[in-house]
Amino acid sequence: MSAELQNHLADEVAIQITNMNKWYGDFHVLRDINLTVQRGERIVIAGPSGSGKSTMIRCINRLEEHQKGQIVVDGTELSSDLKNIDKIRREVGMCFQHFNLFPHLTILENCTLAPMWVRKTPKKEAEELAMHFLEKVKIPDQANKYPGMLSGGQQQRVAIARSLCMQPRIMLFDEPTSALDPEMIKEVLDTMVTLADEGMTMLCVTHEMGFARQVADRVIFMDQGQIVEQNEPEEFFNNPKSDRTKLFLSQILGH
Amino acid sequence: MTTMIDPPKAAGFHISQLLYDTRYRSMTIQVIVFLLVMGLGAYLLNNTIINLAAADKDIDFGFLGNRAGYDINQLLIPYSSDSTHWRATIVGLLNTLLVAFLGCILATIIGVVAGVLRLSKNWLTAKIMSFYVESFRNIPVLLWILAFFAVLSEMDRKPRSFRGEDAVNNMWLWDSVAVTNRGTYIPAPIWGDGSALVVITFLLSLLGIWAYGKWSHRRFEATGQILPNFWYKLGIFIVPSLAVFFLLGRPIALSIPEIKGFNFSGGLHIRNSLLALWLALSFYTGSFIAEIVRSGILAISKGQTEAAAALGLRPSRTMNLVILPQALRIIIPPLISQYLNLTKNSSLALAVGYMDLRSTLGGTTLNTTGRELECMLLMMMVYLAVSLTISTFMNVYNNSVKLKER
Ligand SMILES: Nc1ncnc2c1ncn2[C@@H]1O[C@H](COP(=O)(O)OP(=O)(O)O)[C@@H](O)[C@H]1O
Numbered sequence: 001m002s003a004e005l006q007n008h009l010a011d012e013v014a015i016q017i018t019n020m021n022k023w024y025g026d027f028h029v030l031r032d033i034n035l036t037v038q039r040g041e042r043i044v045i046a047g048p049s050g051s052g053k054s055t056m057i058r059c060i061n062r063l064e065e066h067q068k069g070q071i072v073v074d075g076t077e078l079s080s081d082l083k084n085i086d087k088i089r090r091e092v093g094m095c096f097q098h099f100n101l102f103p104h105l106t107i108l109e110n111c112t113l114a115p116m117w118v119r120k121t122p123k124k125e126a127e128e129l130a131m132h133f134l135e136k137v138k139i140p141d142q143a144n145k146y147p148g149m150l151s152g153g154q155q156q157r158v159a160i161a162r163s164l165c166m167q168p169r170i171m172l173f174d175e176p177t178s179a180l181d182p183e184m185i186k187e188v189l190d191t192m193v194t195l196a197d198e199g200m201t202m203l204c205v206t207h208e209m210g211f212a213r214q215v216a217d218r219v220i221f222m223d224q225g226q227i228v229e230q231n232e233p234e235e236f237f238n239n240p241k242s243d244r245t246k247l248f249l250s251q252i253l254g255h
Numbered sequence: 256m257t258t259m260i261d262p263p264k265a266a267g268f269h270i271s272q273l274l275y276d277t278r279y280r281s282m283t284i285q286v287i288v289f290l291l292v293m294g295l296g297a298y299l300l301n302n303t304i305i306n307l308a309a310a311d312k313d314i315d316f317g318f319l320g321n322r323a324g325y326d327i328n329q330l331l332i333p334y335s336s337d338s339t340h341w342r343a344t345i346v347g348l349l350n351t352l353l354v355a356f357l358g359c360i361l362a363t364i365i366g367v368v369a370g371v372l373r374l375s376k377n378w379l380t381a382k383i384m385s386f387y388v389e390s391f392r393n394i395p396v397l398l399w400i401l402a403f404f405a406v407l408s409e410m411d412r413k414p415r416s417f418r419g420e421d422a423v424n425n426m427w428l429w430d431s432v433a434v435t436n437r438g439t440y441i442p443a444p445i446w447g448d449g450s451a452l453v454v455i456t457f458l459l460s461l462l463g464i465w466a467y468g469k470w471s472h473r474r475f476e477a478t479g480q481i482l483p484n485f486w487y488k489l490g491i492f493i494v495p496s497l498a499v500f501f502l503l504g505r506p507i508a509l510s511i512p513e514i515k516g517f518n519f520s521g522g523l524h525i526r527n528s529l530l531a532l533w534l535a536l537s538f539y540t541g542s543f544i545a546e547i548v549r550s551g552i553l554a555i556s557k558g559q560t561e562a563a564a565a566l567g568l569r570p571s572r573t574m575n576l577v578i579l580p581q582a583l584r585i586i587i588p589p590l591i592s593q594y595l596n597l598t599k600n601s602s603l604a605l606a607v608g609y610m611d612l613r614s615t616l617g618g619t620t621l622n623t624t625g626r627e628l629e630c631m632l633l634m635m636m637v638y639l640a641v642s643l644t645i646s647t648f649m650n651v652y653n654n655s656v657k658l659k660e661r
């Protein structure tokens with residue numbers, strides 16, 4: 001392979017995880033994780049509760065520290081070097097199950113805080129950017145309210161807009177709809193579908209199998225800290241290989 | 256025939272509704288409590304008046320205008336034994352306010368530092384802070400006052416040991432501060448001609464710092480540039496005052512304490528009673544404040560820190576922009592009661608001979624005039640007034656940082 005081609009390929013890789021291991025004390029949460037995510041790829045991660053899904057994606061932006069192996073995000077290796085961590089966090093946005101909006105700031109201020117203090121964007125520009133993304137998630141009219149005044153679905157959409165304001169190249173979602181009432185799940189999923197259609201690289205931990213079928217390029221099944229199986233959605237759902245996947249699917253799909 | 260969906264009929268009023276109907280219940284309870292309190296108050300007042308009359312006494316504050324006839328060892332305003340009881344009361348009140356003010360400031364500093372450090376990831380630091388907090392808040396403050404006083408007055412640093420070429424003890428901070436077993440001597444300013452200008456310049460530079468802060472924040476919003484504000488502010492704090500000071504030919508001199516014979520002269524003498532009271536109250540209250548600060552920070556969910564980190568904010572920025580603004584709202588209300596506690600606890604001053612309001616009005620004045628009721632009433636009114644003032648100010652501040660949406 002020519003050096004040029006290799007570079008080109010490396011450029012297409014958004015996240016490269018090699019032989020990653022993590023322990024909480026004696027407890028081995030993640031075992032030999034290997035995962036390559038191409039730029040623009042949309043990945044859904046499924047698996048039973050406690051299987052290490054959150055821990056894995058939280059390692060990607062260093063909310064958790066891995067102890068063995070290698071994680072390379074956008075060509076930058078995650079190490080204890082603060083500069084690398086800063087750089088990666090600027091490239092990677094994240095949405096949490098419980099939104100984690102800042103309750104003392106308005107919606108607009110939630111969205112402008114990081115651009116102003118991290119990217120050093122002037123306030124006016126940051127506000128224009130924030131309004132742009134708030135319009136995209138369809139709640140520009142709530143800009144001056146506080147998070148506590150919004151419904152769960154609206155709050156999660158604000159959280160997505162807040163992340164997008166940092167203009168990340170990769171988005172991580174950790175069960176973004178699990179804390180929502182059924183009628184609000186759709187509005188958040190719609191927002192995520194739009195994002196996927198625009199070519200955002202996405203890693204979503206979710207139990208929304210409809211969403212997985214609709215947008216995922218690949219579904220990853222985790223159990224007991226390992227990636228047990230991965231495949232295209234159709235194959236994954238119709239033709240699961242491992243028994244653990246079959247069991248999980250039979251439970252989650254209900255019948 | 257009535258069905259389930261018929262609206263309830265406007266039924267007549269039953270006496271039992273006073274107790275079981277939510278519309279009247281709280282009103283009923285309030286009326287009953289009000290009547291009970293009034294009844295008890297009237298009974299006590301009546302009883303007091305009857306007893307006072309039987310003992311041939313009356314309530315009369317006239318004694319406050321009489322000559323006090325006793326000395327006070329710490330004076331913030333001129334006073335002699337020829338002054339009135341009223342003046343003695345004011346002197347005592349000022350001494351109370353002095354130690355309460357100094358105490359609140361030091362207790363806050365100690366409490367914030369200890370509270371934050373107790374959350375430190377460094378095992379030793381966290382343990383030392385836990386030890387401090389647990390030992391101070393679990394021992395009565397009176398014992399701490401006595402302990403501090405004992406340590407200060409029993410230490411082997413008699414003023415005369417500072418004498419001579421090879422003295423046993425030395426002064427500190429370039430020979431300007433003498434810590435002795437008879438109190439601490441520190442330099443005192445001597446205000447010469449033009450010193451007012453220096454003070455005014457200093458006050459103006461405080462204003463300047465505030466204005467600079469506003470300007471730099473607006474600049475940050477406009478350009479996104481973050482200036483090294485701390486150093487600029489420090490510059491504004493120091494430079495103009497120093498410049499004026501030297502331009503006017505150093506109008507403010509310092510009186511440095513010096514050993515003369517067997518004792519120090521010059522400078523300002525801080526008695527051990529004040530020191531002991533101040534330190535004990537500060538460390539004691541500081542241990543409670545440390546817990547308040549710690550729980551305030553802990554109450555802000557980990558998710559907030561994580562969300563800020565995921566957005567790329569560094570820990571110090573996260574603290575200032577996300578955690579503290581929320582934690583303050585939880586911290587301030589209990590902080591108010593700690594300030595009030597400290598102020599009231601300062602009335603233990605008597606134990607080490609510090610002449611506060613309790614020792615003047617509630618001590619010597621009460622004993623020499625025999626006007627217990629008047630002195631007690633007056634003292635309670637004063638403490639009440641001081642406490643209410645403190646909580647009013649703090650509540651105003653609290654309201655200005657309150658969460659808006661709740
Ligand atoms: N901070 C922690 N300390 C110790 N164990 C943890 C911690 N966080 C998670 N775990 C454990 O690690 C395992 C994986 O957790 P998690 O990644 O949250 O699973 P999932 O998101 O798949 O439900 C669980 O068994 C959980 O109990």
Ligand SMILES: [Mg+2]
Pocket residue numbers: 053054055174175
């Ligand atoms: Mg999880």
